Each structure stands twice: as structure tokens, then as C-alpha cells.
Amino acid sequence: MSHKSTFTEQELVSQLKSNNREAFEYLYDRYSSALYGIILKIIKDEEKAADVMQDVFLKIWKNISSYNSEKGTLFTWILNVARNTAIDKLRMDVKMQLNVSWDAVKEIELTPGAIFTPTPSTIDIRAIVELLLPERKLLIDMVYFQGYTHEEVSEKLSIPLGTVKSRIRKSLQELRGVFGVNTPVFQLAS
Known part of the structure; x- marks a missing residue:
């Protein structure tokens, strides 16, 4: 054709x-x-x-x-x-x-020795961060992957420091939800 x-x-x-x-x-x-x-x-x-x-x-x-x-x-x-x-x-x-189906897990498999805790090297954190809203994704990328401080991000993006910190805090809460944990996954950078 x-x-x-x-x-x-x-x-x-x-x-x-x-x-x-x-x-x-x-x-x-x-x-x-x-x-x-x-x-x-x-x-x-x-x-x-x-x-x-x-x-x-x-x-x-x-x-x-x-x-x-x-x-x-x-x-x-x-x-x-x-x-x-x-x-x-x-x-x-x-x-x-x-997504874990608890029906598929036998009770005998729920021993403390059988619990799988993935090492950070087996989790594609960047792929999970991609799920965040664009403005949150950018902040997480700059602070946690590129090493900027909150102040540097605030200055570089012309965003008030308080806004940077609150967006990062909300992003981390959202990421914790993805992992299904209530304990900090990351420590907040200053």
C-alpha cells in the first residue's frame, strides 16, 4: 500500500x-x-x-x-x-x-522467619516516585536523588521554603502509603 x-x-x-x-x-x-x-x-x-x-x-x-x-x-x-x-x-x-491475597498464604507460612523484607536494592524507588504528582516528584527527585537541601530547592525553584517542606512531607506520606507502612521510609532532609 x-x-x-x-x-x-x-x-x-x-x-x-x-x-x-x-x-x-x-x-x-x-x-x-x-x-x-x-x-x-x-x-x-x-x-x-x-x-x-x-x-x-x-x-x-x-x-x-x-x-x-x-x-x-x-x-x-x-x-x-x-x-x-x-x-x-x-x-x-x-x-x-x-497486592497480596491473604487467602493464598497458608497459616504455617506466617512465621517470623518466613516474612520477606525486601532490601532497598530490590525496590525500584524511582518507579514508585514516578507515581507522585509532578511537583512532588520533582521535589523528591531533587532532594533524595540529586542531593539538594530544602533551602537549595526553594531557591532554585523560587518556591517558599515552607511550601517545599510541606510538599516533601506530603510526598513521603504518600510513599509510605504505597509501602503500607506508618513508619518513616526516608528521614526528612533539612
């Missing part, structure tokens, strides 16, 4: 909304590598990223009618579809890892 060499964005959207297969193939050929790169940055697993990629293009195909050019470009819209789908997959994977 020969592809039309180019579409204007308006033509492409119109053809996609008409369920034109050639337009969809053009969209895939033109944007799939950029979308895959974004998905892979979030998922960090090539096989899962490929699965998410299929889901993304299926969502685009099914939901193109909801695209509104007044809210942004087509690329921005499909980029958001890809990003949101990848984040949803990541969240689902984290939930699956944390």
Missing part, C-alpha cells in the same frame, strides 16, 4: 476521524518512534513498552474523535495518550506487586 507522502495536521485529523487506514499508518510511521521513546523512559522494559505502544495506538484509533485542535496539536494529544497509558501501566504493575 502506498502512503500519501504528507498530510497537513488538519487533513490527518480529518482522515483519522473518518477511520482512514492510510492516515493511521501514516500517523504510526511518523510518530511511533517518538512515542516509543517516551513510553520506554517511563516503563523501562522493552517488552512492556511494546505492549503499551500497541495500547496507545488502539486508544488513539478509538478516541481520535475526542481530539480538539483548540486545546493543542495532534502530536501533543497523542503524546499525552502515550504518557498517560504508560503511567497507568506502571501504576497497575506496582499495584499488582503490592
